[in-house]
Every structure is written in structure tokens, then in C-alpha cells.
Amino acid sequence: MADHKHPTSHEEHLREQHLMLDPMPRGKMNEMVMESMHTTSWKFWLVFGLLAAFVAYALFYKWGVMILEGLGVAGVNRPSYWGIFLVNTVFWIGISHAGTFISAILRVFRAEFRRPFTRAAELMTTFGLVQAGFSIFMHMGRVWLSYWLMPIPNQRQLWPNFHSPLSWDLLAITTYLLSSTMYLFLPLIPDLAMARDRTPDGTWQKTFYRILALGFRGTEGEWTHLRNALNIFAFAIIPVMFSVHTIVSWDFAMATRPGWSSTIFGPYFVIGALHSGMGAVVMVLAVVRGTMKNMKYFIRPEHFEAIGKLMLIISMGWAYFFFNDYIVQWYGGDKWTKELLHWHEAGPMGWMWFAMLICNVAIPWAILWNKKWRSTPWLLFIVGLLINVGMWFERYIIVPISLTINRMPFTWRLYQPGIEVWLGIGTVAFFILLYMAASKLIPLIPVWEVQEGQMAHSLKKYGRETVVTVSELE
Amino acid sequence: MTVDLNKLHAVGAIADEAEGKWGMVIDMDLCTGCQACVAACAMENNIPYVEEEDAGYGRSMHWIRTERFWEGEYPEVKMSGYQPMLCQQCGKAPCEPVCPAFATVHSQSEQLNLQVYNRCVGTRYCANNCPYQVRSFNWRDYQDSRIRPEITILANQFNPDVTVRRRGVMEKCTFCIQRIHHAQDKAKAEGREVEDGEFTTACAQACPANAITFGRIDHPESLVAQLARSPRAEHHLEELGTLPRVTYLKEG
Numbered sequence: 251m252a253d254h255k256h257p258t259s260h261e262e263h264l265r266e267q268h269l270m271l272d273p274m275p276r277g278k279m280n281e282m283v284m285e286s287m288h289t290t291s292w293k294f295w296l297v298f299g300l301l302a303a304f305v306a307y308a309l310f311y312k313w314g315v316m317i318l319e320g321l322g323v324a325g326v327n328r329p330s331y332w333g334i335f336l337v338n339t340v341f342w343i344g345i346s347h348a349g350t351f352i353s354a355i356l357r358v359f360r361a362e363f364r365r366p367f368t369r370a371a372e373l374m375t376t377f378g379l380v381q382a383g384f385s386i387f388m389h390m391g392r393v394w395l396s397y398w399l400m401p402i403p404n405q406r407q408l409w410p411n412f413h414s415p416l417s418w419d420l421l422a423i424t425t426y427l428l429s430s431t432m433y434l435f436l437p438l439i440p441d442l443a444m445a446r447d448r449t450p451d452g453t454w455q456k457t458f459y460r461i462l463a464l465g466f467r468g469t470e471g472e473w474t475h476l477r478n479a480l481n482i483f484a485f486a487i488i489p490v491m492f493s494v495h496t497i498v499s500w501d502f503a504m505a506t507r508p509g510w511s512s513t514i515f516g517p518y519f520v521i522g523a524l525h526s527g528m529g530a531v532v533m534v535l536a537v538v539r540g541t542m543k544n545m546k547y548f549i550r551p552e553h554f555e556a557i558g559k560l561m562l563i564i565s566m567g568w569a570y571f572f573f574n575d576y577i578v579q580w581y582g583g584d585k586w587t588k589e590l591l592h593w594h595e596a597g598p599m600g601w602m603w604f605a606m607l608i609c610n611v612a613i614p615w616a617i618l619w620n621k622k623w624r625s626t627p628w629l630l631f632i633v634g635l636l637i638n639v640g641m642w643f644e645r646y647i648i649v650p651i652s653l654t655i656n657r658m659p660f661t662w663r664l665y666q667p668g669i670e671v672w673l674g675i676g677t678v679a680f681f682i683l684l685y686m687a688a689s690k691l692i693p694l695i696p697v698w699e700v701q702e703g704q705m706a707h708s709l710k711k712y713g714r715e716t717v718v719t720v721s722e723l724e
Numbered sequence: 725m726t727v728d729l730n731k732l733h734a735v736g737a738i739a740d741e742a743e744g745k746w747g748m749v750i751d752m753d754l755c756t757g758c759q760a761c762v763a764a765c766a767m768e769n770n771i772p773y774v775e776e777e778d779a780g781y782g783r784s785m786h787w788i789r790t791e792r793f794w795e796g797e798y799p800e801v802k803m804s805g806y807q808p809m810l811c812q813q814c815g816k817a818p819c820e821p822v823c824p825a826f827a828t829v830h831s832q833s834e835q836l837n838l839q840v841y842n843r844c845v846g847t848r849y850c851a852n853n854c855p856y857q858v859r860s861f862n863w864r865d866y867q868d869s870r871i872r873p874e875i876t877i878l879a880n881q882f883n884p885d886v887t888v889r890r891r892g893v894m895e896k897c898t899f900c901i902q903r904i905h906h907a908q909d910k911a912k913a914e915g916r917e918v919e920d921g922e923f924t925t926a927c928a929q930a931c932p933a934n935a936i937t938f939g940r941i942d943h944p945e946s947l948v949a950q951l952a953r954s955p956r957a958e959h960h961l962e963e964l965g966t967l968p969r970v971t972y973l974k975e976g
Contacts (some may be wrong), residue, residue, distance in 0.1 A: 391846015391892025
């Protein structure tokens with residue numbers, strides 16, 4: 251490896267470490283990204299085919315069975331009227347949050363390490379929201395009437411009940427889906443134009459890119475408009491993201507139930523969403539880096555290191571809100587809440603409560619403090635996976651396990667999942683499937699953002715010292 | 725039910741909510757836990773019987789249930805009394821505001837909590853938010869004889885005044901609103917007011933111990949209003965401010 255003391259080696263070392271200091275000719279880089287989209291091994295198609303078959307069976311066939319037979323095929327029951335469906339809804343909305351968080355917050359703060367992976371994160375938002383939509387519609391008893399919840403003029407002369415947190419939820423998630431899709435699309439335009447120019451005429455891909463690129467040619471005016479739009483969107487989408495997950499938490503916090511009516515649920519859910527979402531981003535990046543061609547150039551240990559730091563901070567934030575939620579309820583002394591907290595830890599599902607704390611707090615804290623460890627992609631993949639398991643457990647504890655305890659002890663009964671296990675795994679498979687399809691259709695790396703960053707960064711020599719300089723482009 | 729409006733600082737609509745119209749008194753001293761009310765309610769309101777498997781998982785559908793409580797472990801078991809639990813027809817019902825489809829609404833004329841079956845889309849939010857856990861959900865098409873041919877013969881004894889419900893719909897006690905309307909129509913045709921004791925709900929009618937009394941809670945001289953003034957009267961989960969219309973007479 252490079253000798254740190256030797257000046258030229260130091261420079262080499264810096265280039266090896268940081269993507270921004272390791273520039274590549276623009277044509278070459280464009281080629282690399284196109285190549286990563288077009289290089290497909292038989293293994294990809296094998297996994298893709300298996301996943302597609304699984305989605306067809308576990309998600310669509312099983313859902314069809316449930317629509318025809320009724321929710322009786324699922325495990326939801328009194329008093330756990332909401333089960334894994336709602337767990338998955340909150341889980342997927344949580345996953346989708348990190349996309350926007352990483353992209354928008356880091357863009358606003360001009361964090362340079364964001365450049366190669368904003369797109370991978372934004373894609374997660376859109377695809378995660380699709381799964382959240384599936385999960386919430388699956389949960390409805392009469393899903394074929396779900397359009398009744400839309401505020402549209404109708405012959406029934408009925409309007410949705412805007413007192414219901416579920417109505418707020420629907421509006422919030424729709425807003426978020428639309429705005430995050432636009433936010434995904436805006437920085438994609440120059441890359442679609444790049445792909446359009448490098449796709450042979452007469453192919454359907456050419457038509458696809460030509461339509462989506464909206465005739466982008468890269469003029470000064472177009473870039474100015476794009477930058478302005480992105481700047482507005484990056485700022486505007488942050489409050490949207492915070493409000494959406496707060497509103498999701500209100501589905502629970504507004505209810506008259508022990509354990510649910512907690513004033514801290516809003517921020518607690520937001521930080522939980524970021525926690526699971528960051529874990530998911532790091533998993534996606536590790537897989538993309540490990541499986542797609544040329545990705546080792548774009549996604550480097552420095553990126554895992556930077557995200558690892560964020561994960562550690564968010565894990566601490568989650569622990570803080572969890573403790574706040576817990577301790578205030580415990581000291582509140584309400585007999586039902588006391589019963590509920592006892593049920594969480596010492597009930598038949600107590601193992602899940604402890605596993606949640608181990609996955610969400612103990613493991614991230616034990617691993618992410620170490621720079622070398624958090625620069626290791628496979629290790630971060632495992633941490634990200636465990637955080638997601640822990641966050642899924644957290645939602646499971648909040649929804650069906652907390653629903654078990656109510657103010658009518660006669661009805662207490664443990665929830666046993668049924669068909670919703672298939673449907674839940676089906677949404678995971680569908681998420682991966684959509685992601686795999688997208689990786690073949692759109693450039694996963696925002697090439698223009700990487701190039702812009704590389705242009706701004708340079709290594710200068712002052713005497714014997716090599717110094718990194720960054721210039722403001724915008 | 726008597727509410728000291730001065731204590732509540734209640735006027736206008738809130739006073740009406742607190743007062744209510746139809747009410748029920750259940751004497752837990754008299755209840756023997758015989759479940760006649762449960763059976764009568766199921767017959768009157770076309771409540772489906774669920775199959776063995778669903779019943780074993782706790783999905784039996786009842787609009788009224790007899791809760792029983794005990795202390796200690798077998799064989800040293802001490803039973804406490806039985807507690808029939810049904811929709812309390814809350815004046816401020818937690819189930820009402822959370823429904824996104826306006827499927828559970830408050831009746832202005834009857835002061836009852838209504839469930840509009842054909843408007844329900846099955847989010848089950850109302851059932852989560854009901855502190856009394858008295859709502860039942862149609863997990864399957866229990867009453868479709870095309871799916872369950874064995875119920876064809878049972879369908880012959882359906883009450884024609886009450887609808888049947890499909891899968892994915894929430895339902896709950898209505899205070900036998902079909903009987904209320906029947907009595908009101910009859911009284912109106914005869915040009916008089918509905919008399920106290922002229923009719924009652926199916927559960928009250930079936931109770932062999934006369935533990936359940938139903939009537940106009942807003943008429944101070946009615947039997948139900950007099951019983952509700954008993955020193956033994958209490959309301960379940962009163963601290964939640966739901967203003968329940970069912971008064972329980974605790975064991976003396």
C-alpha cells in the first residue's frame with residue numbers, strides 16, 4: 251500500500267481514498283455507467299426470474315385469495331385489529347424516508363460524499379412508498395371501495411372524514427409520493443440525456459430515454475433552471491418528509507389507547523424512519539457495489555464510513571427518543587400503560603423487545619464507533635440488516651403487541667400472523683425486483699453530480715505539502 | 725343517568741350529549757351469566773355464527789358478551805360477578821372521529837352511535853379505538869349461502885327488519901334500533917308517545933333475571949332513569965370522557 255510519508259504516494263493515497271479527488275475523463279465515466287447498466291450476467295436474470303415468480307405468488311396471488319375470502323385468512327383479530335399490514339406500512343414508509351433525507355439534507359448542507367449515491371437513495375424512496383401503498387391497501391376489509399377515501403366529487407355525495415388521522419395519512423403519503431418522484435426525476439434528466447446520446451437509434455431504450463430526457467441538451471440556461479429547481483425541491487422536501495412520518499405516527503398517537511397516545515410519537519417515528527432508512531441505504535450500496543460492474547470506482551469505503559457515522563448518530567437519537575417515550579409513560583403510572591410496558595418486556599413476545607434494543611442500539615454502537623469497521627462494506631451490510639430487523643420489531647411491538655393490551659382485559663389475546671407473512675415477504679421481494687429492473691433502465695450513479703464534484707475538487711501543492719482544495723461552482 | 729350539568733359546566737349541545745335519549749341499566753347483582761342475552765341478540769340482529777376454526781381463534785361475533793373474571797389459580801378460584809358488555813352508545817364516542825369514510829356516525833334524532841355497513845371500507849380503526857372493544861368485524865363472508873351452503877337453513881330465520889353484512893365490514897350493537905323505530909311508528913300511528921316499557925331490546929327481553937333494563941334515559945320517571953339514579957350506579961371507563969349510555973349497577 252501507499253507509503254504515507256512520501257509526497258507522491260500521499261497524493262496517490264488521497265486519490266485512492268476519495269472519489270472526488272480521483273477524476274476520470276467525462277467520456278470514460280459515461281461509458282462506465284452505461285456499461286454497468288448493460289452488463290448483465292445470467293445470475294441477474296435467474297434472481298430476477300425467481301423474484302418475479304415469488305412476487306406473483308406471494309404478493310398478487312395471495313392477495314387475490316385474501317380479497318376473495320376476506321381478512322379471515324390473515325391473523326388479525328380482536329384486539330389486534332391491525333397486524334403485520336400496518337407494521338409493514340410504517341416500515342416501508344420509514345425505509346423511504348432515508349432516500350430523501352440523505353439526498354435532500356446532504357444536498358442542502360453540500361456534503362460532498364453524497365454525490366455518487368443520491369440516486370440510489372432516492373430510488374429507495376419511490377419503491378419503498380410503492381410497498382407501503384400495497385401494505386395499507388391489503389389491510390382494508392373492502393379494498394375494492396378504497397376510492398371512497400379519496401376527496402373526489404361523487405354521486406354518493408360523500409366526502410372523506412377529515413377528522414380521521416387515516417385521511418391525513420392518505421393525503422400525506424400521496425403528497426410524499428408525488429414530491430419524492432419529482433425529486434428523483436429532476437436530477438435524473440441530465441443522466442437520461444447522457445444515456446439517450448449513448449443509445450443506438452431504433453431501440454426502444456432510445457425512445458424511452460428520449461421521452462424522459464425532455465429534450466435536455468446541456469445548455470447553460472437548462473443547467474441554471476435545473477439547479478434552481480433542485481435547490482427549491484431539496485429545501486421544500488425536508489419539511490414534507492418530517493410531516494409525513496409525523497402524520498403516520500398520529501395514526502397511533504391520536505387513538506385512545508394505552509401506549510399509543512404519546513406526544514413524543516411524532517419525532518420518535520421520524521428518527522425511527524431515518525434509522526431503518528439509513529440501514530437500508532447502506533445495504534443497497536453494498537449490494538450495488540458488490541454486484542454491478544464499475545461500481546467499485548464510484549462507491550468506496552469512504553462512503554460507507556460517512557454513512558456509518560450518520561447511522562451511529564441516528565442510532566443514538568433513536569435511543570434518546572425511545573427512552574423518552576418509555577420513561578415518561580412508565581412514570582405516568584397509568585395502570586393500563588403499566589400493564590402494557592410489563593407485557594412488552596415480560597410477555598410472550600418479550601424476546602422481541604430485547605432483540606429490538608440489541609439490533610437498534612447495542613450492535614450499531616459496538617461496531618460503528620470504529621472507523622476501520624464502519625469502512626467495511628460487508629460489515630455495514632450486516633449492521634444495516636440488523637437495524638432493519640430491529641426497526642421492524644419496533645413497529646411490531648407498537649402495532650400488534652401493544653394492541654393486545656387494552657382497557658378490557660377480557661379481550662386480551664395474542665396475535666398470530668397468518669397470510670400476511672407471505673404478503674409481507676412479497677413486498678420485500680417486489681422492492682428488490684423494482685430496484686433490479688431500475689438498475690438496468692436508469693443510471694444508478696448521478697454521473698453529472700460526480701463530474702461536477704470532481705471539477706470542484708483539486709489537489710494543489712504548497713511547497714512539499716499536497717492540499718485538497720474545493721471551489722464553489724454554484 | 726343523571727348528570728349534574730352545573731358540575732360539568734355543560735350547556736347546549738354538550739348537555740344533550742351528556743343527557744342522551746335511549747339508555748340501559750345492567751344490574752350486575754342480578755346477572756347470572758346465562759348468556760340468554762347473547763343468544764337473543766344474535767337471533768334478533770342476524771349475527772352470523774362463525775366456524776369452529778375462527779371461533780377457536782376468538783373471532784366469534786357477538787354484539788353483547790358476558791365477561792367473567794376470576795382471581796387465583798385452579799382449584800382455588802374465586803369468581804367475581806358477570807359483566808355483560810355491549811356498545812355503550814357513547815355520547816362522545818372515540819370510534820366516530822377516526823373513521824375515514826364516515827361509516828360510524830352519531831344519530832341526531834336517536835342520540836345513538838350508528839354503523840353504516842354499506843359505507844364501511846374495513847380499516848378497523850374504530851374497533852382499535854373503542855375502549856370497550858365491543859365491535860365485531862366480518863372476517864369472512866359468514867352469511868353468504870353460496871359460500872357456506874350449510875347456513876341456507878339458518879337463513880330462514882333471519883330477522884327481515886335487519887340486514888346481513890358482508891365480509892370486510894364492521895358491526896356493533898344498535899340498541900335494537902329496528903325495535904325503537906317499530907315502536908315509534910306504532911305510537912305515531914296511534915297518535916301518542918312511546919310509553920315506557922312498551923318495548924325493549926332483545927337482550928333485555930331475554931334476560932331471565934331481569935338484569936337488563938332499557939328505556940328513555942331522558943325521562944326522569946322512566947324505570948331506566950330511576951334505576952340509573954341508584955347509589956350502586958357506575959359507568960365503565962368514565963375517566964375517558966366517553967359519556968356512556970349504559971349504566972352498570974355494581975354488586976352490593
